[in-house]
Amino acid sequence: MSKVRTTEEWKALDAKSHLHPFTDFNEHAKTRGRIIERAEHIYIYDTDGNKFLDGMSGLWCCSLGYSQPKIADAVQRQFQQLPYYNNFFQCSNAPAVELADRLVSMAPEQFSHVFFTNSGSEANDTNIRLVRRYWDLQNKPNKRIILSRNNAYHGSTIASASLGGFEFVHNQFEKLHYIEHIVDPNWYKNGGDLSPEEFGIQAARALEKKIDELGEDNIAAFIAEPLQGAGGVIVPPDSYWPEVSRILKARNILFISDEVICGFGRTGQLFGCQTYATEPDLITFAKAVTNGFQPLGGVLVSEKVASVVMASGGEFGHGFTYSGHPIACAAALATLDIMESENITDRVRSDIGPYLQKRWAELAEHPIVGHTRGVGMVGSLELVRNKETRERLAPGQMSGGVCRSNSIASGLVMRAVGDSMIIAPPLICSHAEIDLLIERATNALDKTAEHFKV
Ligand SMILES: Cc1ncc(COP(=O)(O)O)c(C=O)c1O
Structure with missing residues (x-):
C-alpha cells in the first residue's frame, strides 16, 4: 500500500526518481504534472x-x-488458483487456453490461433518475427521489407518504433533498415486541392508505387491501423481502404491490421478491419482486451500464416515470461464477458x-x-x-x-x-x-x- 503523503510530497518524489514515458524529462521535473x-x-x-x-x-x-468489479473478482479468483505459470516447455494454463479459443471465435473467420504478449509493442515485434518465419519457410528469403505509414503508431520497442512513422522518434535511435513508410491518408493535412475521395485513392496508390519501386518479391508485409490513433485520429477517406485492399489482393504481401486501439468495439464493430471491410492475415491487439486493468497483448494469426509456421521449421525462437499470464487472461475473459452481456x-x-x-x-x-x-x-x-x-x-x-x-x-x-x-x-x-x-x-x-x- 502506498503511504499517505501530501500532493506536494507526491510530486516532489515523482520528480526525484520517476522518468515518465513520452515526456520531456526536464520540463516535467519543473512542472511536475x-x-x-x-x-x-x-x-x-x-x-x-x-x-x-x-x-x-x-x-x-x-x-x-x-x-468493473467483475474484472477485479476474476483477477482475485485467479490469484488464489494460479497466480503465475509460464507457457513455455509444453505447459499451458486454463485462462490462456480459454482466451485464445474465445478470441479466435470472435475474430473474422480466417483467424485460427493466438500468440500472447504483454503489450501492443511486443505484439508487433511478434508480427515481424512471424512474417519473417512465414516467408523463410516458403523459401522466399528476400521478402524482408515491411511497409508502414507516416504518423503510424505501432509501439515503442526498437522494432515497433521502427514500424511507427514518427520522425522525431526515429531521430532518437537507429530505425530498422528493412522498414519503409508511405504517406498517411490524412486528407486535411496532405490532400491539397483534391476531394477526400480523390485523395484517398492517391494515398492508397502510394502503396502500389512503393511496391513497384522496391519490388514485390522483396516485400514481406504491410502494417496499418484501421484508423491512425496516436497520429491524430486520422480517419481515411471512404475510398482509401477499398483501393488498398484491391492492391493487397493483387500482390503477394501479408497484411497486418494493428487493432490495439480499434479492436474490441471502438469503431462500432469488434475489430476495425470489419468496419473497413479489409482482410488481414494478422491482427495486433492489446489495451481494451483487459479494459486496461492488466497488461496483455497479442497477435491473432490467420490459418494462412499459422498453417505455414506450424507445419515445419522447428522451434519458434520467440516468447515472453508473461506470454499468456493467467491473471491477465482471466481479466480479459471477464472483460469480454461484460462486453458481450452488455x-x-x-x-x-x-x-x-x-x-x-x-x-x-x-x-x-x-x-x-x-x-x-x-x-x-x-x-x-x-x-x-x-x-x-x-x-x-x-x-x-x-x-x-x-x-x-x-x-x-x-x-x-x-x-x-x-x-x-x-x-x-x-x-x-x-x-x-x-x-x-x-x-x-x-x-x-x-x-x-x-x-x-x-
Ligand atoms: C495502434 C497501436 N499499436 C501499438 C501500440 C503499442 O502498444 P503498447 O503501448 O501496449 O506497447 C499502441 C499504443 O498506443 C497503439 O496505439
Whole structure:
C-alpha cells in the first residue's frame, strides 16, 4: 500500500526518481504534472482534489470505464488458483487456453490461433518475427521489407518504433533498415486541392508505387491501423481502404491490421478491419482486451500464416515470461464477458457512437476549428486561425498544448497531437456524459480562442 503523503510530497518524489514515458524529462521535473489518485466510472481524480471526465479512456484502454468489479473478482479468483505459470516447455494454463479459443471465435473467420504478449509493442515485434518465419519457410528469403505509414503508431520497442512513422522518434535511435513508410491518408493535412475521395485513392496508390519501386518479391508485409490513433485520429477517406485492399489482393504481401486501439468495439464493430471491410492475415491487439486493468497483448494469426509456421521449421525462437499470464487472461475473459452481456459493440454502432459523432461534428462551427472527424467512439479536430486557408493558430504546433491545458482546466482529459485535439471516451458513456464532454471541449476551445486572440 502506498503511504499517505501530501500532493506536494507526491510530486516532489515523482520528480526525484520517476522518468515518465513520452515526456520531456526536464520540463516535467519543473512542472511536475498531476498525480492520479483514484478513478470511478468515467472519471479520474487527482491529489489536488480535481475531478476529470476521462475523454481518453486512460490511454485508449479503459473502454468500460474504471468501475468493473467483475474484472477485479476474476483477477482475485485467479490469484488464489494460479497466480503465475509460464507457457513455455509444453505447459499451458486454463485462462490462456480459454482466451485464445474465445478470441479466435470472435475474430473474422480466417483467424485460427493466438500468440500472447504483454503489450501492443511486443505484439508487433511478434508480427515481424512471424512474417519473417512465414516467408523463410516458403523459401522466399528476400521478402524482408515491411511497409508502414507516416504518423503510424505501432509501439515503442526498437522494432515497433521502427514500424511507427514518427520522425522525431526515429531521430532518437537507429530505425530498422528493412522498414519503409508511405504517406498517411490524412486528407486535411496532405490532400491539397483534391476531394477526400480523390485523395484517398492517391494515398492508397502510394502503396502500389512503393511496391513497384522496391519490388514485390522483396516485400514481406504491410502494417496499418484501421484508423491512425496516436497520429491524430486520422480517419481515411471512404475510398482509401477499398483501393488498398484491391492492391493487397493483387500482390503477394501479408497484411497486418494493428487493432490495439480499434479492436474490441471502438469503431462500432469488434475489430476495425470489419468496419473497413479489409482482410488481414494478422491482427495486433492489446489495451481494451483487459479494459486496461492488466497488461496483455497479442497477435491473432490467420490459418494462412499459422498453417505455414506450424507445419515445419522447428522451434519458434520467440516468447515472453508473461506470454499468456493467467491473471491477465482471466481479466480479459471477464472483460469480454461484460462486453458481450452488455452488447457494448452494438451500442457503439447504433447508439452512443452516432450520438458522439453528431455532437462532435457540431464543434466544426467553432471559430478555431477547421475540421472534425471521427468514427464510433473516437474523434479529432484541427485547430486553425483561418478556416479557409487552414492557417494554424500559432507556429510550431503549439496550439494543441494550450488547448490541452485549457481542457484539463475545464475538467476534461483531451489529448493534443500537434495542432489536432483527439478524444476516445469510454464506450459506456451515456448521452448526458457525451453532452458534458462536448460542453467542456467547447469551454477549452473558447479559452484557446481567447488565448490566441481570435
Ligand atoms: C495502434 C497501436 N499499436 C501499438 C501500440 C503499442 O502498444 P503498447 O503501448 O501496449 O506497447 C499502441 C499504443 O498506443 C497503439 O496505439
